[in-house]
Amino acid sequence: MSGAAESLPEYPLQRAAECPLAPAPAVQELRAAKPITKVRIWNGSTPWLVTRHADQRTLLTDPRVSDDDLDPGFPYVNAHRAEIAPVTPRLITNTDAPEHTRLRRTVNGPFVVKRIEKARPAIQKIVDDLIDTMLDGPNPVDLLTALALPVPSLVIAELLGVPYKDHDFFQSSSSLVLDSTAPPEKAREVSGALSAYLDNLLGEKMTDPGEDVLSEMGGRVKAGEMTRTEAVHMGVAMLIAGHETTATMISLGTLALLQHPDQLAVVRETEDPKVIANAVDEVLRYLSIVQTGVRRVVKEDIEIGGVVIRAGEGIIFDLHAANWDPEAFPEADRLDVRRPARTHQAFGYGPHQCLGQNLARLELQVVYGTLYRRIPTLRLAAGIEELEFDHTGTTYGVHSLPVAW
Template identity: 85%
Template sequence: MPEALSCPAGGTAEELPEYPLPRAAQCPLAPAPAAQELRAEHPVTKVRIWNGSTPWLVTRHADQRALLPDPRVSDDDRDPGFPHVNAHRAMIAPATPRLITNTDAPEHTRLRRTVNGPFLVKRIERMRAPVQKIVDDLIDRMLAGPNPVDLLTAFALPVPSLVIAELLGVPYEDHDFFQRSSSLVLDGAAAPEEARRVSGELAAYLDDLIRRKTDDPGEDVLSEMAGRVRDGEMSHTEAVHMGVAMLIAGHETTATMISLGTLALFEHPDQLALLRETDDPKLVANAVDELLRYLTIVQTGVRRVAKEDVGIGSVVIRKGEGIVFDLHTANWDPEAFPEAERLDLTRPARIHQAFGYGPHQCLGQNLARLELQVAYGTLYRRIPTLRAAAPIEDLSFDHTGTTYGVHSLPVTW
């Protein structure tokens, strides 16, 4: 084990592991080996992040389940000890309105209530038929087009982009703009000034759209939010920034899961065969949760700060200290998932933390599950000979964004 990993809680910042920890090139779908070693030997330990600060890293599944819902563990990104993902996030935090992504109860509870309705299971389930049509139409277009093709651009990105545009009421003809913009905002390697400029453009775009929907509402989420602004339940600024957050989160992560999940299945042909040969919706739903567990694409961890002293195991996290929860490593914790390194689509995997855990668990998880169920449950049955057109070692992976994925996935059939 590297020397830096021998320091469970002490040591200088220079001696501590630098987070995010690097993946092994020969195992690009697995968590970082150093993170797995930490989970086994020092499950709550200090790490060093981009600005030289040293938050705590929490890697065990049970410890994350204990801390993420704890009211002493805060999502307040204006706290001086908050471990921001990158310089851009640190720069804009003081001026960012209070949203469900940076507040705690009771403010978080109020804001979540204003946007929760459209993402409840019953309402999302009504979208299954429209999502199925989107998926089938895109597959028809793929089959009629060039072969091989990049699955990311031909299928994985258009599916959630079309769905989130329909759900929010965003004109799909603008999808190139919000895809490029959201990718840059989520890129940790982007210059803070450029990311801030693009964030402003997205906010201006949503500002104009919500104002238009105030005067001419439709049957969509942005129109509902415009109505809540009109009724005094939320401010216009809150609605704009919530719309930006939904637009970014609503397509980037799902597109990544469609492409990376397909790659994982190519690497496990026995599991791919299970999906290709089934019409059982329960198996498909379970497969989605197992792929979410296995891949856990959020690679920068969930970030929090302690508002009071919090004990976990033999460690006390002091008030004002930052905390990073490495979700992928926790989802490979053998105490929660025996033989966690094995992709098993029949495994009961619903307790995974790919969507986080506690009151800040991902708002759009029901929509993401539905999209993935339809995509995974249709693509491999419609194109039973679908296979990779390039070996995994030739693929380029995104190591700088908030989510981990492939830059392209050439496929053939």
């Protein structure tokens, strides 16, 4: 192995302990000096790392950039993902057009803005009820367990048609599947249990359908529009993604706003839903919690930024680096909830952009627009240096967030 290869940065890069909400200093240095460069990942392979906002937008919409995780050059997040790729059904998370287009069409309906917006009153009630319980309970409290985890878990359970009484099972299972340090055999066991659980539930929905996404997918299975295996694995993916990321954004977003009281005041005191919506997008930009990057592989040679990425080489898109790119967002290191931030890439970009982004935005709008108004004296009950941050999962967050009022 050459000295040059040995000296490549190890990805993911490490954040600075004194600035836990900022991107890793090294990734910001790379964006300025080598915006398209090679890095080393867990298995010794050396994919390209893309850090500029504009370059990411160009490549994530290029049909030569593929989501095919069966390609030998695909830069897997961890050993578990590499191991299960050959036996994972083709889904919206690992296919390209036209197959991706077909699959996306089968599940896109419940997540369009008009349908998601109808859930606002129900989500508002969930949030209000949980805050009522918080106010009647102990003070201080862990916001993660009191609000951040229950909100998206209740919402995705209702949307999918999954009994909320099983939330402990799917929360713990999801966390383990996403944990980069988990033994592959344990992750495989848990993935199998989740799939079996959803398969059984899907079977029930196909016999006795309700007004939920699993029932809708069950209907598509019966109509021959998708296979049962596709529906099960799509349900597992939605269940995992539907609560993990939003829970993290509720807790970490609250931390970010508490660290910026002037910005928190804007959110707390406004009655304009557009201001809240914009604040949500700015917090999404500022935190960009997906810390393992978006992973792709190149099917044909691509020249960009003076670099040639060869067919078969992997690419990692560091979303946080792009969302702190000063060319896209002047003074990007400053949290400014009035900033026009909708062009952020916290949900990715292009045809594989996050399916559940409209739902996530709605949940965050309700939480941010309610929590700080109802508990105006909310504050951290510990120093930020005392918080334990999670570096092991797909998303970056805190293990607990003690708050008081």
